[in-house]
Amino acid sequence: MISxxxxxxxxxxxxxxxxxxxxxxxxxxxIVYRDKSNVSKNEAAFVQAAKMYDxxxxxxxxNPSLAKAAGADGVHLSSLQLDEIAxxxxxxxxxxxxxxxxxxxxxxxxxxxxxxxxxxxxxxPNKGAPVGLEVLRSVTSQVHIPVLALGGILTEEQIRxxxxxxxxxxxxxxxxxx
Numbered sequence: 001m002i003s004x005x006x007x008x009x010x011x012x013x014x015x016x017x018x019x020x021x022x023x024x025x026x027x028x029x030x031i032v033y034r035d036k037s038n039v040s041k042n043e044a045a046f047v048q049a050a051k052m053y054d055x056x057x058x059x060x061x062x063n064p065s066l067a068k069a070a071g072a073d074g075v076h077l078s079s080l081q082l083d084e085i086a087x088x089x090x091x092x093x094x095x096x097x098x099x100x101x102x103x104x105x106x107x108x109x110x111x112x113x114x115x116x117x118x119x120x121x122x123x124x125p126n127k128g129a130p131v132g133l134e135v136l137r138s139v140t141s142q143v144h145i146p147v148l149a150l151g152g153i154l155t156e157e158q159i160r161x162x163x164x165x166x167x168x169x170x171x172x173x174x175x176x177x178x
Contacts, residue, residue, distance in 0.1 A: 001159075002169025004030045004096075004117070004148055007046075011177030014042055017049050024176055025053040029169075032076045032096070034061035043070040057094055064088035074114070079104050085111040098150075102139050109145045116143075117171045120151025122158060127151055133165040140166030 005028035012020050012033070024031055033046040043060050047070045050058040059074040060067035064087055067075040074094030077084055081097075082104065088095045089112050097108040097116045108116050120127040121136055130151060140147045146168035153159060153172045162170050 001163055002030060002115075002146060002148060003028045003159075004032065004169060004171035005176040006032050006034055006150075006171055006173045007176075008034055008173055009037065011173060012046075014045070017045070018052075021050055021053050025055060028176055029055065030057040030059065031055050032059040032061050033072075034076070036062075043067070043072070047071045059094070059096060064091055064093055067091075067093055077113075082107055082111060085113050096148075102142060105139055105143055105147065109143045113145060115146045115148065115168075117148045117150040118167075119149070121149045121162060122152025122154075124152035133161055136162060136167060137165040140168075 005024045031050055033043060043066055047058050057073040059076050060070055060072040061076045062078065064075045064084060068091045074096060075088050076096040079098050079100055085095050085097065095113045097113040099105040099108055099116045099118050105116055105118060118136065118139055120130045122130050136149055148169045148171045149162035149167040150171040153170050153175050159170050
């Protein structure tokens, strides 16, 4: 099962980067650096430090060129960036895409994304109504790329439920941030 840690400024402190990455590496098989307020400042340092740990993939959020320049394994694109999948693939990047509907998920697959998150599964702050496990089961059965459940995943019980309902893994900020 894939466990994908999504970092943000509340969970990753560059003054204690090695400590934080060690904590993430104990639970996560993949990690993404995401800081929407601090574009193009810490990506290379993050990638260099994260590569010292046993993550299968080290990913940068939002910018394929920046991910490539920083030496990341891949890029995580938003659902508004589906048209950038081909560009990222041409750069040799592993591509993760955020999706919120079956249509977005199918489009991401057709365009060549390697993996997608699908959210929100459970209640999570500021993300709208959760879609629930039955919708997760439905969408995962209609695509062939790995789908990671995202949104409100805080417990081992929720992780196991997502796996039972067809997810190839899960992604979270708060689960890994504690």
